[in-house]
Amino acid sequence: MRLTLTSLMLIALAGCSPGPAPLHARESPTPSPTAALPFAYAEADISALQSRMASGELDSVTLTRAYLDRIARLDRAGPRLRAVIELNPDALREAAQLDAERRQGQLRGPLHGIPLLLKDNIGASPMSTTAGSLALEGFRPDDAFLVKRLRAAGALILGKTNLSEWANFRSSQSISGWSARGGQTRNPYRLSHNPCGSSSGSAVAVSANLAVAAIGTETDGSIVCPAAVNGVVGLKPTVGLVSREGIIPISFSQDTAGPMTRSVADAAALLTAMAGRDEADPATATMPGRAVYDYTSRLNADGLRGARIGVLYGDLLQKPGIAPALQHAVAVLRDAGATVVPVQLPTQGQWQEAEQIVLMHEFKAGLQRYFTTYLAPVRTLDDVIAWNRQHAGKELALFDQDLMDTATTMGGLGSPAYIRARSDARRLAGPDGIDAVLREHNLDALVAPTTGTAWPIRPGRGDDFPGESYSAAAVAGYPSLTVPMAHVNGLPLGLLFMGTAWSEPRLIELGYAYEQRTRARRPPRLQTDSLLTNGIAP
Numbered sequence: 001m002r003l004t005l006t007s008l009m010l011i012a013l014a015g016c017s018p019g020p021a022p023l024h025a026r027e028s029p030t031p032s033p034t035a036a037l038p039f040a041y042a043e044a045d046i047s048a049l050q051s052r053m054a055s056g057e058l059d060s061v062t063l064t065r066a067y068l069d070r071i072a073r074l075d076r077a078g079p080r081l082r083a084v085i086e087l088n089p090d091a092l093r094e095a096a097q098l099d100a101e102r103r104q105g106q107l108r109g110p111l112h113g114i115p116l117l118l119k120d121n122i123g124a125s126p127m128s129t130t131a132g133s134l135a136l137e138g139f140r141p142d143d144a145f146l147v148k149r150l151r152a153a154g155a156l157i158l159g160k161t162n163l164s165e166w167a168n169f170r171s172s173q174s175i176s177g178w179s180a181r182g183g184q185t186r187n188p189y190r191l192s193h194n195p196c197g198s199s200s201g202s203a204v205a206v207s208a209n210l211a212v213a214a215i216g217t218e219t220d221g222s223i224v225c226p227a228a229v230n231g232v233v234g235l236k237p238t239v240g241l242v243s244r245e246g247i248i249p250i251s252f253s254q255d256t257a258g259p260m261t262r263s264v265a266d267a268a269a270l271l272t273a274m275a276g277r278d279e280a281d282p283a284t285a286t287m288p289g290r291a292v293y294d295y296t297s298r299l300n301a302d303g304l305r306g307a308r309i310g311v312l313y314g315d316l317l318q319k320p321g322i323a324p325a326l327q328h329a330v331a332v333l334r335d336a337g338a339t340v341v342p343v344q345l346p347t348q349g350q351w352q353e354a355e356q357i358v359l360m361h362e363f364k365a366g367l368q369r370y371f372t373t374y375l376a377p378v379r380t381l382d383d384v385i386a387w388n389r390q391h392a393g394k395e396l397a398l399f400d401q402d403l404m405d406t407a408t409t410m411g412g413l414g415s416p417a418y419i420r421a422r423s424d425a426r427r428l429a430g431p432d433g434i435d436a437v438l439r440e441h442n443l444d445a446l447v448a449p450t451t452g453t454a455w456p457i458r459p460g461r462g463d464d465f466p467g468e469s470y471s472a473a474a475v476a477g478y479p480s481l482t483v484p485m486a487h488v489n490g491l492p493l494g495l496l497f498m499g500t501a502w503s504e505p506r507l508i509e510l511g512y513a514y515e516q517r518t519r520a521r522r523p524p525r526l527q528t529d530s531l532l533t534n535g536i537a538p
Contacts, residue, residue, distance in 0.1 A: 041066055042209050046114055046266050049212065053102065053113055060095040060102075060113030060156055067115050067158060068092075071210050079191055083204040085120050085182040086127050087159040095156050110296075111273055112154030117205050117214040119198075120160040120182070121167055122147060122257065123246035123374075127157075131248045132165035132179025134394055135387040141374040144246025145278045146215070146257055153273035158211050161201030166384075166404075167222060168198040169250050169363055173399040173462040176200055176226075180395050184457065187230060189491055193454040194463065196226040202260045203230040213261040213270055219250045219359070220474035221451070223258045224482040228450035228494025231484050233511075234260050235267040236470075238501050239477035240286050242271075243278035246374075249366035251359050252283065253422060254474055264483060264512040268295035271504065290502040301516045303509035305337030310441055312448035313342055316467045319452045321488030326449055329485050329495050332517050333447070343437050343446065351428040351475050357410075357421035364407045381408055398459065430476030435500055445503070445510055450482040450494035473498045481507045483515050 041049070041063065052058035068091065075084045088094070098113045118124050121131040123141040130136035147157065162182035168174060176197030177185035185200040187193040188208040195204050199216025203226035206214050216223045218236045227234025236258045244255050259270035272295045277284045292298070311330060317323045333340050364381050371379045378384050385404050388395040411418065437446065452466025473480040478501050485495035495514065497507045 039066070039070060039209055041212075043262060044212070045263050046111065046212060046269050049114060050110070050112070059099045060115070061092060061099055063113065064091055064095040064115050064156060064158065067211055071159075074208060075205075075210060079186065079188075081188060081204055081208055081210075082162055082183045082185045083201040083208065083210060084117065085130075085132070085160050085162040085179070085201060088124075088127055088157050090126065091115070091156065091158050098154060098156060107154065108151075109153030109273065110269055111150065113156060114154065114212050115156045115158040116150065116270075117158050117161050117202060117211040118147065119163050119202050119214070119216050119257075120179075121163060121217060121248040122160075122215060124157050124160065127160050129160075129248065130181055131167060132163050132181045133384070134180045134391060135378050135384055136376060137181060139374075139376055141246065141376075145243040145276075145280065146274045147246070149276055150215075150270075150273055155273070161199075161205050161214055161216075163199060163201055164197030164222075167217065167219065167248070167250055169219075169359070169403055169407075170401050171399040171404075172402055175399070175457060175459070175461075176463055177204075177457075178398065186457075187454045189231065190454065192456055193491070194229070194457050196221075196229045196451070196454065198222040198226075199234075199260060200226050203227050203232055203234070206230070206232045206260050206262055213259060213266050215257055215270070215274075216260045217247060217255060217257045218474065219254045220355070221468055221470050223260060224470050224480055224494070224496060225451050225468065227260050228482045228484075228496075229454040229492060231487075231492035231494075232260055232262055233264055233267050233484070233515075234258065234482045234494075235271060235504070235508075236474070236480045237271060237275070237504060238291075238479045240281075240283035241291055241479075241502070241504065242274045243276065243281040243284050245278050245280040249363070249370055251362040252366055253358055253362060253426070254355075254477060256477075264481070264508060264515050265296065265299050267481070268299060268508050268512075271295045271508075287502075292505040295504060295508050298505045298509040299512045300509050301513055302337075303513035304333060307333075307338040307444045307510060308442055309333055309338050309340045309510070310343035310437055310443045310446045311340055312345065312446055312469060314348075314448065314467075314469065316449045316452060316469060319466055321486075322449050322452065322493065325486035325488065325493050326495075329447070329514075329518075332514060336513055336517055341441055341443075343441055343443070345433045345437060345472055347428040347433040347436075348472075351425045351433075351472075354421040354425035354428070355475050357417060358425050360403075360407045361410045361413060361415065361418040361421075364410050365413050399462070425475050426477065428475075429472045430478060430501075433472050434476055434478055434498060438500060444499070444506055446498045448496050448498075449485070450496040453488050453491035453493060469496050470498070477501065479504050479507055481511045483511045485518070
């Protein structure tokens with residue numbers, strides 16, 4: 001979601017205090033006797049797991065059962081991360097089918113047998129799709145287009161992840177990672193701290209090794225912020241590269257789904273599977289001829305040599321520990337052969353008011369279209385607001401719904417105010433912002449700290465959000481990639497790579513090269529089995 005003015009800032013990155021335990025399609029399995037041992041697949045990437053399955057050393061049923069056991073031990077019990085909101089009741093059966101296909105030499109694609117989790121605003125049968133709201137509990141639309149593509153590539157959909165309710169477009173006072181259906185998702189690096197949002201559950205699940213990878217969605221920061229504060233990789237694609245069909249919307253100008261993984265290589269593999277033209281999403285019509293379809297071909301460890309990188313220095317550098325972390329990152333970029341120059345966005349922050357107008361108009365219209373198309377139990381934004389009031393004890397006890405209330409007052413998409421705001425927001429963030437700086441300095445990409453470190457969860461007080469660098473890319477509809485950069489007092493920081501539209505291949509190349517030079521220096525993840533099982537916050 002989005003953060004711009006204080007209210008908008010909380011739009012895309014919110015959630016709230018501890019709530020009810022996450023709901024699952026069936027009860028999580030009882031942890032096996034081996035669950036207390038170190039997790040056998042910790043930090044395993046897609047290529048390594050595929051090699052093991054190809055050799056016969058591993059199969060998808062074994063891998064799926066291991067992740068289900070781990071979810072039962074760490075998400076339902078132990079520290080109760082509340083990252084997983086629902087499990088696929090058919091996961092083991094589907095894994096067995098994928099194993100049978102492998103034995104017969106019938107591989108669907110590069111993700112064959114790999115367990116993934118999906119944010120719970122993405123349709124995936126037979127699970128519910130609720131955006132964390134009790135108003136949609138039991139609503140089970142068919143697979144979204146991107147889910148069909150993932151399944152076609154062989155992915156095993158393990159379940160759904162918790163999120164900031166309605167992808168954080170409900171209240172300016174919400175706390176990231178909270179939903180009425182799933183409760184409060186917790187940061188595995190420090191259980192008392194916020195996971196950021198709205199794709200909080202997806203980031204935490206990847207960080208805590210609850211699945212190989214996960215899919216999130218972003219309107220303004222909802223992939224890259226949670227990825228950064230949970231120490232994982234997050235890739236927000238160009239709007240139109242991945243279909244939004246079957247995803248509960250906020251803004252067709254800015255919404256997109258994207259991969260959240262433990263490595264840039266895994267993000268490239270997932271994006272390759274997800275990207276594709278869809279007649280149901282007109283934004284994808286601009287993709288052919290501009291998108292690279294095998295993003296794994298850009299995994300070049302020497303990709304920074306000869307690159308020109310612009311570094312954005314902003315207010316985030318005033319936060320403790322961020323300036324030295326960025327200084328070290330710049331040194332890594334230079335040592336890898338890149339030319340690094342300091343730059344500023346000439347239009348920094350000027351798009352915020354226009355963006356808010358756009359989001360309010362598009363949320364109202366997009367939600368009604370989605371509800372009508374998929375025959376949801378509520379049909380309009382007014383219905384949602386009324387349902388929340390009728391169930392205020394569960395839905396409104398922690399914060400209100402002022403963003404929804406404001407959105408209902410907006411006019412239609414033919415409104416002159418909306419048309420002007422949409423044009424202004426995209427122009428200021430894109431052509432007059434990111435593109436102008438790239439062109440002026442002949443740059444391949446921009447980099448900056450993604451956001452600050454995670455902040456304490458404070459029920460009833462909203463988010464103490466540390467600031468962001470990603471808003472220009474989000475508003476322009478351009479891609480951004482966050483890669484782990486450093487730790488400050490045990491909490492992760494991310495380095496954000498931003499480029500112009502359809503520049504995913506170059507961003508992946510640059511991010512991968514940076515990752516390869518910093519991975520060995522990175523501290524081990526703090527969500528060890530012993531720490532999490534005991535529920536101890538470092």
